[in-house]
Amino acid sequence: MKTKKISRMELARESGVPYTTIVNFYEKGTDNVKLSTLRKLADYFNCSLDYLVDDEYGSNSPLVETDSMVLLPIVGKISCGDGVFAYENIEGYEATPKEWLNGGDYFYLRAKGDSMIGARIQDGDLLLIRKQPEVENGEIAAVLINDEAVLKRVYRNGDQLVLQSENAAYPPIFCPPTGATIIGKLRMVTIKF
Incomplete structure (x- = not known):
């Protein structure tokens, strides 16, 4: 979200994922998220499912788009x-x-x-x-x-x-x-x- 410079509300609106799900997933770290929801987020962010759920990637992941x-x-x-x-x-x-x-x-x-x-x-x-x-x-x-x-x-x-x-x-x-x-x-x- 920081890379795309969007709010949680904008992410919900643009990805089709409910706002409360985004809050629970990103802020509370819940691991009870439907695979279909993860796919929507992965498609929106153009990243793998692993990137969304694996702590190993962190902020240094090679799977982050940049200006170039x-x-x-x-x-x-x-x-x-x-x-x-x-x-x-x-x-x-x-x-x-x-x-x-x-x-x-x-x-x-x-x-x-x-x-x-x-x-x-x-x-x-x-x-x-x-x-x-x-x-x-x-x-x-x-x-x-x-x-x-x-x-x-x-x-x-x-x-x-x-x-x-x-x-x-x-x-x-x-x-x-x-x-x-x-x-x-x-x-x-x-x-x-």
């Missing part, structure tokens, strides 16, 4: 209903320099497998994705196929999407117009050592 950093979710599973994407499994949050972001909404996916090694994308790499429904031919994008996000080079062949791996061991995937949905464009691969 923003927290973005690392998404484990994405679903799409009525054209609206839902993050069903958020593995955590990654502090990201605001200078990496150029308007729009962003999130991270974790690379799985070796299908994009030709583009220097390794299993486990964090992939910064900018949400957008279209990409240019040949750009690398996150594409949703049956509630699974895959990272491929995207080409259009009429109405059909052709999804190409960057590994000769994997054949292209040909998707009819309703068989795949572009989630967003790959903006950056982050590698931690």
